[in-house]
Amino acid sequence: MPEPSGRRASPSPITEQRDASLEGDRLCAQRGYATLFADVSFAVRDGSALVVTGRNGSGKTTLLRMLAGLTAPAAGEIRWRRSVARPFDGRLRAAVAFNGHLPALKDELTAEENLAQWISLGDRPPASAAIRDALAAVALERRRSLPVRLLSQGQRRRIGLARLRLSQRPLWILDEPLTALDSDGIDVLRNLLDAHLEAGGICVAASHQPLPVALERQQALRLEGDGSAPMERAP
Amino acid sequence: MSAPAPATFAEPQDADETQSVLAAFGWALARDVRIALRSKAELGVQLLFYVIVVSLFPLAASPSRDVLGTLGPGVLWTAALLASLLSLPRLFTSDFADGTLEQIALSPRPLTALVSGKIAAHWLTTGLPVALMAPVLGAQYALDSALLGMLSLSLLIGTPILSLLGAVGAALTLGARGGGSLLALLVLPLYVPVLIFGAGAVDAVRTGVAAGAHLSLLGAGLLMAAVAAPLAAAAAVRIALD
Numbered sequence: 001m002p003e004p005s006g007r008r009a010s011p012s013p014i015t016e017q018r019d020a021s022l023e024g025d026r027l028c029a030q031r032g033y034a035t036l037f038a039d040v041s042f043a044v045r046d047g048s049a050l051v052v053t054g055r056n057g058s059g060k061t062t063l064l065r066m067l068a069g070l071t072a073p074a075a076g077e078i079r080w081r082r083s084v085a086r087p088f089d090g091r092l093r094a095a096v097a098f099n100g101h102l103p104a105l106k107d108e109l110t111a112e113e114n115l116a117q118w119i120s121l122g123d124r125p126p127a128s129a130a131i132r133d134a135l136a137a138v139a140l141e142r143r144r145s146l147p148v149r150l151l152s153q154g155q156r157r158r159i160g161l162a163r164l165r166l167s168q169r170p171l172w173i174l175d176e177p178l179t180a181l182d183s184d185g186i187d188v189l190r191n192l193l194d195a196h197l198e199a200g201g202i203c204v205a206a207s208h209q210p211l212p213v214a215l216e217r218q219q220a221l222r223l224e225g226d227g228s229a230p231m232e233r234a235p
Numbered sequence: 236m237s238a239p240a241p242a243t244f245a246e247p248q249d250a251d252e253t254q255s256v257l258a259a260f261g262w263a264l265a266r267d268v269r270i271a272l273r274s275k276a277e278l279g280v281q282l283l284f285y286v287i288v289v290s291l292f293p294l295a296a297s298p299s300r301d302v303l304g305t306l307g308p309g310v311l312w313t314a315a316l317l318a319s320l321l322s323l324p325r326l327f328t329s330d331f332a333d334g335t336l337e338q339i340a341l342s343p344r345p346l347t348a349l350v351s352g353k354i355a356a357h358w359l360t361t362g363l364p365v366a367l368m369a370p371v372l373g374a375q376y377a378l379d380s381a382l383l384g385m386l387s388l389s390l391l392i393g394t395p396i397l398s399l400l401g402a403v404g405a406a407l408t409l410g411a412r413g414g415g416s417l418l419a420l421l422v423l424p425l426y427v428p429v430l431i432f433g434a435g436a437v438d439a440v441r442t443g444v445a446a447g448a449h450l451s452l453l454g455a456g457l458l459m460a461a462v463a464a465p466l467a468a469a470a471a472v473r474i475a476l477d
Binding site for chain 2: 068069070071072087088090093094095096098100101102103104105106107108109117118120121122123168169170199200201
């Protein structure tokens, strides 16, 4: 086990662990020879958001990818609704909506087609009315039949928001959700997050800017490392 | 106690497994064919490449019917190999680069079935056209109709193996620097048996031997690859996303 040695995250509300849906238990991440973070623990209840902060290179994206089930933690475990979730765990895959750095949009398809593809990938029939509503909610209704390659960076991020709205998944994992969004876009995100948390969903977001979520619904997790510490050899 | 998930969240359904595998296969197949048809230029370049490579040899070699007849099957098969290799990056690279592959791997559908669907779409848009064009291009090599028929048949059985084996290589080289040349180094040796039995089947007909053995071996190879390659490619995709 690597030593925590000062890279411990800020105290997490372990007291609430009993009714938490998403838990990280002494998670540790390594990239190459660097330990990004070690001994990170947290528990998130239904209806609240975990905001992950930290310097560039502190492992925010790695932590988010772990929680989405893309990356295996070097040590520790993740529990989703009290059972351990390993990478690509079936129950976690059915619950998670992951918006990473990459837009996950096909340039050749229109906004509407991209969303329809994504919904049917989630094993549900795509309803065109719902897709139009979602595009209207992110103010892209009039751009819905344009190929995505003609849209701007911010408009692509908005399609990502429309996808969240359509996702019907309880666990949202958002990596830098505010990037490239204008103030209207941030309002859209605020409304989405409010509705999601109100309905009992969970959101984990990494962000350098304050997340547009009521403070009493937020809990913070700060990753202190900067990825420069050498890896302690495993025994 | 954690509250039960509210009605707004879709609960995972315990669907029939066979049905969900087929649905996932169909989803990936339909999507990839659709995207390939949207980028017709890219598709056309790969098929034109096949046409041009095949057409260069008769210009360079002696125009004698004997030489061309001996050369023909091998050239047509080698060009099919190269055309398949050229189109392999299309299979996963763009999905990997724009994040779609993450979403595909995180979806509740079975990844092996999704990968199989992508491989089938790859074959439909590269292997199948190549097999269908081969008899037309084979005319340049003064091959008679029996040979042309066998050429098409062997390509129809052989090109799916190229797509299947190639998919494993394409998935393994995802994210690697110089992935394209690495992919060629990795995949071309695996293509050798397919080339030997595929071109061998046509040559057998030319020399008056039964081609059955070659075709049987190709068919056996196809069955083995169809079972093993999607599993290997899906595992490689998961590793690439880590």
